[in-house]
Amino acid sequence: MTALVRTELRKITSTRLWWGLLIGAVVFSGIQSLASAILAGLEAGAGAPAMPGLETGEAVRTVYPMAMFTGTYLFALVLGITGMTGEYRHQTITSTFLVSPRRARVVVAKIFAHALMGLLYGVLGLLTVLVVGGAAMSIRGYGLGLDAERLWLTNGLAVLAVAVWTVLGVGVGTLIRSQVAAIVAAVLFTFLVEPLVTFALAGIDALSMDWLVKWLPSNASSALMAPGDVMLDYLDWWLGGLVLLGYGLVLAGLGVLVSVRRDVS
């Protein structure tokens, strides 16, 4: 099994996509962190609610783990998706299954390898926000804020959440083999459908369907980061984590089942 995981890691690192996505994640995390540090403590106005100040743990968590997660998770998702769909797109799946005809083991190895890459993305994203966000907070005179309430627990959880999103990507890629279709579907869902549904069902007071939308994967991820109650009554952080992990396991499990039976032509 470790040989198969090493094989999958080698596949990822022997092409250029992974560091292209990593650069995207790092840059995007830095921008998020910078923006959060600048906007923290802003008065309410122009339709926006007041932002908690940088003296609060909530604001510091937004500058560090929340910014890292927001900047990184889509890139991690795409890495996971391409890890699977790339094999079909370039027909390397033939070689893969010839070398390892026990397909379930291949998919499981892929999940582990991509989870490890997700951890790497998360850690590097975290280093980025610590540097960028820390600098911005220092300039604003708040110090680094590294002793903020629940900061390091949340940092760790955010890194884990990124890893789970990579696994989600592998699962999506097994179910939708077309690379373009899989990426478009996943990004549309997380970027458009989920926020719209969340906004429509939870943001409109008359509906107030927090109880439903808080179970969606992005909202479960946010719960993990324990943000302030901006719009939604999030799940408890630990429950959010379990829900996210559940999505990952269900998608990955379906991926294993489907791959084992499918013809490779």
Place this chain on the structure above:
Amino acid sequence: MREGRQVDVVGLTKMFGGLKAVDDLTFSVRPGVVTGFLGPNGSGKTTTLRCVLGLLTPTSGSTAIGGVRYRDLPDPVGTVGAALEASSFHPGRSARAHLQVMATAAGIDERRADEMLAQVGLTEVGRKRVGGYSLGMRQRLGLAAALLGDPEVLILDEPANGLDPSGIAWLRHFLRALAAEGRTVLVSSHVLSEVQQTVDEVVVLSRGRLVRRGTLAELDSGPCEVLVRTPRPEDMRDALAASKLDVAGLDATGRLRVLGTTTEQVGRTAFEAGVELHELVAEPSHLERVFLELTEGAHAGADKGGPS
């Protein structure tokens, strides 16, 4: 000499939707010889090979390598080497990395990747991305991948595609040497002439069904046709008639067509009659014609599409 493993296909049928790509196919491939797996495009060759390699699940029937299903082989890479399509490499990965990835998965020493690159003549370009490779280079890489585990059985799908004549000659020597070591070598092709000088035995497929199996000599056992060019065609015609040889008129370039004979016999006849010859040649596409006749059902049915 190796012990060798036989490849068996027994009653294999594979349907794609309503289309029968392979229809109750049974044959065996012996170790120690090169077997040609022949048939026009769309006759089910690739489908059969993919079933043998556990990539497709047969609708019915079974396949085995040394009596074991591919998916149950304890050491697939060390048992069977396969090259299916020249395009199945990640364009952004180098040839060397591709082989190293395979070696890692199969638990083979990575230095073997460099050995294989050297063996197929790709050492110089091995660190470049496969996206820039020619079709012939990809074929060589496919062969290197197939040989990585030093397998007993070699299964190659259209390996001569994209190779230039020198490449085909190289491939021929290579495959013959592998078979001489006692390995089982199965090579598919839709062009008989590509593999004619390579294979000992043939399995001919048409529309998913077996139409002929046996040695190449058996396939080629029909009477031969000899073409003769001479400045004195009338005298040559008389001499041939006197030797009771069957002249079937002139071909498009003005050569006499002599049926059911050999170049030796026609040459001797001309020599004894004192007729000057400018060209004496055995019809080279004779075997090709037998092949086309065997498989023409597939050509007549132009409606047949689907995976090959």
